[in-house]
Amino acid sequence: MRPVVTGSIAFDYLMSFPGRFEDHFLPGKLDKISVSFLVDELNLRRGGCAANIAYSLALLGERPLLVGSAGSDFGPYGKDLEGMGVDLSGVLVKEDVLTASFFANTDQEGNQIASFFTGAMQYAREISLPQVVKDPDPLVLISPNDPHAMSRHAEECRKEGYRFLYDPSQQIARTSGENLVRDSRGAWILLVNEYEEEMFLKKTGLGREDLRELAENVVVTLGAEGAEIRTPRGDFRIPPARPERVLDPTGVGDAYRAGLVKGLVGGLSWETAGRMGSLAAVYVLETDGPQSHHYDLREFAERYAATFGDAKDLEPLLEKGA
Ligand SMILES: Nc1ncnc2c1ncn2[C@@H]1O[C@H](COP(=O)(O)OP(=O)(O)OP(=O)(O)O)[C@@H](O)[C@H]1O
Numbered sequence: 001m002r003p004v005v006t007g008s009i010a011f012d013y014l015m016s017f018p019g020r021f022e023d024h025f026l027p028g029k030l031d032k033i034s035v036s037f038l039v040d041e042l043n044l045r046r047g048g049c050a051a052n053i054a055y056s057l058a059l060l061g062e063r064p065l066l067v068g069s070a071g072s073d074f075g076p077y078g079k080d081l082e083g084m085g086v087d088l089s090g091v092l093v094k095e096d097v098l099t100a101s102f103f104a105n106t107d108q109e110g111n112q113i114a115s116f117f118t119g120a121m122q123y124a125r126e127i128s129l130p131q132v133v134k135d136p137d138p139l140v141l142i143s144p145n146d147p148h149a150m151s152r153h154a155e156e157c158r159k160e161g162y163r164f165l166y167d168p169s170q171q172i173a174r175t176s177g178e179n180l181v182r183d184s185r186g187a188w189i190l191l192v193n194e195y196e197e198e199m200f201l202k203k204t205g206l207g208r209e210d211l212r213e214l215a216e217n218v219v220v221t222l223g224a225e226g227a228e229i230r231t232p233r234g235d236f237r238i239p240p241a242r243p244e245r246v247l248d249p250t251g252v253g254d255a256y257r258a259g260l261v262k263g264l265v266g267g268l269s270w271e272t273a274g275r276m277g278s279l280a281a282v283y284v285l286e287t288d289g290p291q292s293h294h295y296d297l298r299e300f301a302e303r304y305a306a307t308f309g310d311a312k313d314l315e316p317l318l319e320k321g322a
């Protein structure tokens, strides 16, 4: 099984405003807003759910196929991903538009004013999965993306008989209950966090047990509490790993997905794959941004042993990688 990661590829432009937004808005003049904030810090970070997941999968020794759309500014970003072992043959590059970009300005009190520019992401719907997937036995991740692309890929997976992991995350908020049911139906795994599960149930009108009918397995991440994995052969509570420090949670969920998927494509048990997810996640918590962490499979296994007692279960992966 080879991981095929579909979803967003993006840049984050993160600014810090050394004042309070509140002081710049005049009460009674809110119908004519014209404000400019002088910011003293701008960080350009590489992100996007699919790219983040592919990044951590590459650290874990996989050669994932990345499927998504990017724009004219993707060059150096793509080159670095490729250098790590990410297969870019599924990336549609549109030279006349910029890559999807998130612009956020945060003031001293943590208030945020942000915009998300869809950019090249809107073209992801033009990508045909069967045309870019060469592996006969892929595991396709359907991660947040252009909504039409997500529905298209789910449909393609059902039609082609590809195993897929449906990962709607923040897109749940803007997807109807009907579409959520349609797109997740037949998934090998439905993966959401605790809050998203509640929202999914509310929007679809389903009960928690009904999810087992929709997808074969359900994984619910519980933040610092770890995760719960529900399978037809039993439910498992997965412990979290211990971060040495918590610097920035951006991308923690994506890293979890990479760890879990690495274990599953390696044929490991749900419990081991889940613990790999927990460990992959904390590397991201400890660093600034979703793609600033570094490790290799051997270091990962050593930390896995230190965290969970031993790393015997990871031996098949290490032997394969050697
Ligand atoms: N504070 C923490 N300490 C240890 N592990 C954590 C912590 N926060 C998250 N994790 C790990 O990361 C996994 C995913 O976290 P969470 O449930 O918060 O996902 P999420 O809300 O989707 O994240 P994101 O903000 O990236 O979307 C958890 O299952 C857990 O293993």
Ligand SMILES: [Mg+2]
Residues within 6 Å of the ligand: 169, 170, 193, 253, 254
């Ligand atoms: Mg998430």
